[in-house]
Amino acid sequence: MTKKDQIRIAAIKVIAKEGFFNATTDKIAKEANVAVGTLYNYFSSKEDILDYIFQIECKKRISYYTEIKNSNREWFAKIEEILRFHFQEMIKDPHIAKIILAERINASRSKLISLDSFAKLPMILADILEEGITEGQIRQCDVKIMSLIIFGFIESVMGEFIINRSEQFLHKALKEICDLLKKGLAK
Amino acid sequence: MTKKDQIRIAAIKVIAKEGFFNATTDKIAKEANVAVGTLYNYFSSKEDILDYIFQIECKKRISYYTEIKNSNREWFAKIEEILRFHFQEMIKDPHIAKIILAERINASRSKLISLDSFAKLPMILADILEEGITEGQIRQCDVKIMSLIIFGFIESVMGEFIINRSEQFLHKALKEICDLLKKGLAK
Amino acid sequence: MTKKDQIRIAAIKVIAKEGFFNATTDKIAKEANVAVGTLYNYFSSKEDILDYIFQIECKKRISYYTEIKNSNREWFAKIEEILRFHFQEMIKDPHIAKIILAERINASRSKLISLDSFAKLPMILADILEEGITEGQIRQCDVKIMSLIIFGFIESVMGEFIINRSEQFLHKALKEICDLLKKGLAK
Amino acid sequence: MTKKDQIRIAAIKVIAKEGFFNATTDKIAKEANVAVGTLYNYFSSKEDILDYIFQIECKKRISYYTEIKNSNREWFAKIEEILRFHFQEMIKDPHIAKIILAERINASRSKLISLDSFAKLPMILADILEEGITEGQIRQCDVKIMSLIIFGFIESVMGEFIINRSEQFLHKALKEICDLLKKGLAK
DNA sequence: GATGAATGAGAGTTCATTCAT
DNA sequence: TATGAATGAACTCTCATTCAT
Structure with missing residues (x-):
C-alpha cells in the first residue's frame, strides 16, 4: 500500500x-x-485528506454503478444489485459509511472538497428507472424523486447500521425496499 | 421572545x-x-446551544406526530399528514433542516447532546404502520424498516430542498412517496 | 498607555x-x-505589529521634519536640526533604530507593511536643499542624491551607535557631517 | 564551477x-x-550558506580595496575607484547588494556568521583618508566618521538602485559624492 | 557523493470560556 | 443581568535537518 x-x-x-x-x-x-x-x-491540508477520501469512495461507487447500469439485466435486478453492493461495502468498512453520512454536508461548504461526483450517484439510479419506464416495466413516475427515495433509504439504513452493526438487519432492509419498489412501481 | x-x-x-x-x-x-x-x-457551553436547538425542534415534532398518530384517521392519511407537516416546517425555516441533517451525527458523539428523543420519530411512524397492519389495511412488512425508508426519504428531500429551494419540488415529492407507499404497501 | x-x-x-x-x-x-x-x-497578525511600529515612528519623523522644513531658518540650520533630532531619538530608544535598519528591507517584501511614508523622509531633505539652491546659498547639485547621502549617513551612524552606544560619538558624527556639507555645498 | x-x-x-x-x-x-x-x-546549516556568501563577497571587496589602497594614486582617485568598483559590482549582480543590505544586521545576531571582515571595509577607507591627511591633501577630520559617511552613502545608493535599477543614476551618484568629498575635505 | 521521504519541534493563529466591571 | 477584554490551550501547518538507499 x-x-x-x-x-x-x-x-x-x-x-x-x-x-x-x-x-x-x-x-x-x-x-x-x-x-x-x-x-x-x-x-496540502487536512481538508485535502477528506477530499481524497471522498474521491476514492466516489470513484469506486460510480464505476460500479455504471457497470451495473450498462449490464444486461432488467431494472429491478439492477437496483437490487446496487443496493446489495452498497450494503456489502458498509459491512466491509463501516467507518466510511459514517464519514459520508456525517461529513458530506459540512464538506460541501468547502470549495476544496468537490462533491460534484457524489451528486452523480442518484442520477445513475434515475437513469435505470427511466429505462424501466421506457421499456414499459415501470409505471409513470418522477424518476428523480424516486431515486432520492432509494438514496435516502440507503442513508437511513447506513445510519441504523452504524448503531446496531447487524448484518441480518441489512438483509431484511434489502428485502423490504425491494418488495416496496417492485410492488409500488409496477404498472 | x-x-x-x-x-x-x-x-x-x-x-x-x-x-x-x-x-x-x-x-x-x-x-x-x-x-x-x-x-x-x-x-453552559456552545454545545449546550446546539442541544437546546435539537430539543426544541424535537419536542415540536414529537408532539405533532403524537397528535396525528392519535387522531382518528386511516394510516395513509396520517403518514401523509406527517410528511406534509415536515415539508411545511422546511419551508418555514430551511435553516433548521440543514442543521438537523448536517450536525445530527456529529452531535451524537457528544454526551451533552441528547438525541434519544430524535430516535422516537421513526418509532411513531412505525406505530402508525403497525396499526395499519393490525387493521388489515397494509400488507405484512417490517414496520421499523419501512419507517426508516420514509424517514430517509424525508432527509433526502431535505437535502435536495436545501439546494434548490423549490416548493413545487416538495409537493411533487410528497405525491410520489404517497403513491409509492399506497401502492407498495397495499394488501 | x-x-x-x-x-x-x-x-x-x-x-x-x-x-x-x-x-x-x-x-x-x-x-x-x-x-x-x-x-x-x-x-491582525504578527506583521501587523511591525507595520504599526513603522507607522508610529514614521508619523513622528514626518511631522517633525515637516515642522523643521517650514520653520524660518536657513538650509543648514534645518539639516542640522533634523540630524540632531534623529540622534536624540536614537539615544532615547536605541531599539527602534535597530529595527528600522534591520527590518526595513525585509518588511518591504510584505504588502501588508506600508513603507511608502518612509520614502517621504529623504524627499523632505531634498526639499530643504532645493530651497538652499534657489536662495543662492548652495551650489548647484542633485538634491535627490545629496539627500540620499545624508540619509545613508544617518543609517551608518545608527549602525555604529547600535554597537558602541557612545553618545559622544553621535556628537562628533553630527559635527563632521555638518562641516562636510557646509564646506562641500558652499557656492 | x-x-x-x-x-x-x-x-x-x-x-x-x-x-x-x-x-x-x-x-x-x-x-x-x-x-x-x-x-x-x-x-553545515542554512546559516552557513549565508555565512559563505558573506565571506566570498567580503574577500572580493577586501582584496580589491587593499589593492587600491596600496596603489600609487592620490587619496581622491583611490576613493573614487573604490566607489566605482562597488557600483560595477552592483550592476553585475544586484542580488548580492540586496542581501548585504537586508541580511547584514540580522546575520550579525548569529554567532555562526562572522561579519568581522565586513567591518574591515570602512577601516580601509579610513586608512586612505588618513594618508590624505598625513600627506597634507585633506583637512583635519575624523577619518572614521568620514568613512562611515562614504559607506552609508554606498548603502543608500544600493537601496535606491535595488528599486530603480538605473545605471545612469549610479553614475550621477558617483559624481555627486566625489564633488562633495573633494570640495568638503579640501584644505 | 547524491538523493528526497520522513521527521517533529515549533511557529502563528483561533476561539470557547471566564470574570471584573 | 449584561458586557467584552483577556486568556491560553490547542489547533493546523512549516521547514531545517537527517539518514537509509
Whole structure:
C-alpha cells in the first residue's frame, strides 16, 4: 500500500470515530504511524485528506454503478444489485459509511472538497428507472424523486447500521425496499 | 421572545450557514445582538446551544406526530399528514433542516447532546404502520424498516430542498412517496 | 498607555533584540505581560505589529521634519536640526533604530507593511536643499542624491551607535557631517 | 564551477528575492538543481550558506580595496575607484547588494556568521583618508566618521538602485559624492 | 557523493470560556 | 443581568535537518 493510502485509511478511522473537526492532524498521523509532517508531503491540508477520501469512495461507487447500469439485466435486478453492493461495502468498512453520512454536508461548504461526483450517484439510479419506464416495466413516475427515495433509504439504513452493526438487519432492509419498489412501481 | 430563544434563533442561522464548528460564539452573539458573555448566562457551553436547538425542534415534532398518530384517521392519511407537516416546517425555516441533517451525527458523539428523543420519530411512524397492519389495511412488512425508508426519504428531500429551494419540488415529492407507499404497501 | 501601545513597546524591544523572524508571538506577549491571544485583539497578525511600529515612528519623523522644513531658518540650520533630532531619538530608544535598519528591507517584501511614508523622509531633505539652491546659498547639485547621502549617513551612524552606544560619538558624527556639507555645498 | 559555488549562486538569488527567513532550503536546492540533502554535504546549516556568501563577497571587496589602497594614486582617485568598483559590482549582480543590505544586521545576531571582515571595509577607507591627511591633501577630520559617511552613502545608493535599477543614476551618484568629498575635505 | 521521504519541534493563529466591571 | 477584554490551550501547518538507499 502506498503511504498516501496508508494515511487515507488512518484518516477514515479517526474521522469516523471523532468527526472531521475533532480528528486532529496529530491523531491521524499517530494512527497512520507517521509524523505530522508526512501528512503534508502527500496532502496540502487536512481538508485535502477528506477530499481524497471522498474521491476514492466516489470513484469506486460510480464505476460500479455504471457497470451495473450498462449490464444486461432488467431494472429491478439492477437496483437490487446496487443496493446489495452498497450494503456489502458498509459491512466491509463501516467507518466510511459514517464519514459520508456525517461529513458530506459540512464538506460541501468547502470549495476544496468537490462533491460534484457524489451528486452523480442518484442520477445513475434515475437513469435505470427511466429505462424501466421506457421499456414499459415501470409505471409513470418522477424518476428523480424516486431515486432520492432509494438514496435516502440507503442513508437511513447506513445510519441504523452504524448503531446496531447487524448484518441480518441489512438483509431484511434489502428485502423490504425491494418488495416496496417492485410492488409500488409496477404498472 | 425570551433572550434564550433570541440566542437560539441566532445560533440556528449561523450554524446553518457555517456549520457547528465554524459557528463561533462571537458570530452567534453578534447575530443575536448580545455580548459573548451573555450566551453563558443562558447556556453552559456552545454545545449546550446546539442541544437546546435539537430539543426544541424535537419536542415540536414529537408532539405533532403524537397528535396525528392519535387522531382518528386511516394510516395513509396520517403518514401523509406527517410528511406534509415536515415539508411545511422546511419551508418555514430551511435553516433548521440543514442543521438537523448536517450536525445530527456529529452531535451524537457528544454526551451533552441528547438525541434519544430524535430516535422516537421513526418509532411513531412505525406505530402508525403497525396499526395499519393490525387493521388489515397494509400488507405484512417490517414496520421499523419501512419507517426508516420514509424517514430517509424525508432527509433526502431535505437535502435536495436545501439546494434548490423549490416548493413545487416538495409537493411533487410528497405525491410520489404517497403513491409509492399506497401502492407498495397495499394488501 | 493603551494596551495596543503596551504591546508595541514590548514588540520593539523583542524585535530589536532578536530580529523580526526570531521574535515569536509568545516572546512578545510575555514581554508585554499579556497572553498571546491578546495580541490578536489589537493586531491582525504578527506583521501587523511591525507595520504599526513603522507607522508610529514614521508619523513622528514626518511631522517633525515637516515642522523643521517650514520653520524660518536657513538650509543648514534645518539639516542640522533634523540630524540632531534623529540622534536624540536614537539615544532615547536605541531599539527602534535597530529595527528600522534591520527590518526595513525585509518588511518591504510584505504588502501588508506600508513603507511608502518612509520614502517621504529623504524627499523632505531634498526639499530643504532645493530651497538652499534657489536662495543662492548652495551650489548647484542633485538634491535627490545629496539627500540620499545624508540619509545613508544617518543609517551608518545608527549602525555604529547600535554597537558602541557612545553618545559622544553621535556628537562628533553630527559635527563632521555638518562641516562636510557646509564646506562641500558652499557656492 | 564547484557544486558549493553552484549552491551559493542559487542561494544568493533566492535569498535576494525572498529574504533569508523565507528562503527555504527546498527553494535553494531547487534553484541550484540539487537535492536538499546535497546542501548539507557542503554546508553545515542554512546559516552557513549565508555565512559563505558573506565571506566570498567580503574577500572580493577586501582584496580589491587593499589593492587600491596600496596603489600609487592620490587619496581622491583611490576613493573614487573604490566607489566605482562597488557600483560595477552592483550592476553585475544586484542580488548580492540586496542581501548585504537586508541580511547584514540580522546575520550579525548569529554567532555562526562572522561579519568581522565586513567591518574591515570602512577601516580601509579610513586608512586612505588618513594618508590624505598625513600627506597634507585633506583637512583635519575624523577619518572614521568620514568613512562611515562614504559607506552609508554606498548603502543608500544600493537601496535606491535595488528599486530603480538605473545605471545612469549610479553614475550621477558617483559624481555627486566625489564633488562633495573633494570640495568638503579640501584644505 | 547524491538523493528526497520522513521527521517533529515549533511557529502563528483561533476561539470557547471566564470574570471584573 | 449584561458586557467584552483577556486568556491560553490547542489547533493546523512549516521547514531545517537527517539518514537509509
